[in-house]
Amino acid sequence: MPLESIRTLVKADLESTDSFIISCLASNIPMVKDIIEYILTCGGKRIRPLVLLLSAKALAHRGQKHIELAAVIELIHTATLLHDDVVDGSTLRRGHKTANNVWGNDASVLVGDFLYSRAFQIVVDVKHETVLDIFARATPFIAEGEILQLVNCNNPDTSEEFYFNIIERKTAKLFEIAAQLGAVLSSDCEEKIEAMRQFGLHLGLAFQLIDDAIDYSQSADITGKNVGQDISEGKTTLPLIHAMRKSKGADLKLLRDAIETGSSKRLADILGIIESTDAIKYTADTAKQHALQAKQALMYIAETPYRAALETLSDFAVERKY
Secondary structure, three states, X not given: OOHHHHHHHOHHHHHHHHHHHHHXXXXXXXXXXXXXXXXXXXXXXXXXHHHHHHHHHHOOOOOOHHHHHHHHHHHHHHHHHHHHHHHHOOOEEOOEEOHHHHHOHHHHHHHHHHHXXXXXXXXHHHOOHHHHHHHHHHHHHHHHHHHHHHHOOOOOOOOHHHHHHHHHXXXXXXXXXXXXXXXXXXXXXXXXXXXXXXXXXXXXXXXXXXXXXXXXXXXXXXXXXXXXXXXXXXXOOHHHHHHHHHOOHHHHHHHHHHHHHOOOOOHHHHHHHHHHOOHHHHHHHHHHHHHHHHHHHHHHXXXXXXXXXXXXXXXXXXXXXX
């Protein structure tokens, strides 16, 4: 069941989510309309809202609240991307110019703020105390992840433990609450809600690990972003951490200097070191461990096509090339 087949399973819900997003982002301000239209049409796998929709369906949700919350998850994710691209100085995402590259940093930050505020307006309108509590706790946790990554830039001494602390906050948390919220809407069973939360957490970790591996292993034509972008931004991700652990002498110095200076001038040499130390394999294997843990968490959920789709999503997270 490839990604398109998974989407087909909740096709109507995904279409409703997109329609809801468009309706709730209506604005009379031309620049807001232009940027939102641009980022919504630039594509995106919609994995996070898909997780919420599938988790709700796997627990036999009835009603429309899952549509609204799937929209919220996508709005928060899009807002973080707008802000991330400004912080990172990114010029390319999903094969398109970033919004900050087209409209400038100020506009991107402010439209990101607009998306955040709209997202919380929807959450309040849902009128579900547990849902509100989950969002209220999660959003500062996610922001802290971005801040941790920022203050840790250009640090070649980043430990694997610290790296996981960052990605759990900045990426995995949104996956975690997507799965958890789908369950909270659909069930009062704490065991099932916790199972879904664990699923989302490990899926999110696997997803980010593969993203970090792809940064050094695929071309911009495939990924839609510049190769070696992480090192040019001074980000010490797991492939680099492992490569430094396995390197010495001139190779180790090259990696450390590249991180400290945020330079990808010797990218070919850096990629050679990463390849020779099996850093991509190590990162991918670590991702597969988390994908397996995600699947194991679903043992507490009844077997349905929706649970099967969540399991397949775990496979997609680690098998994808983009």
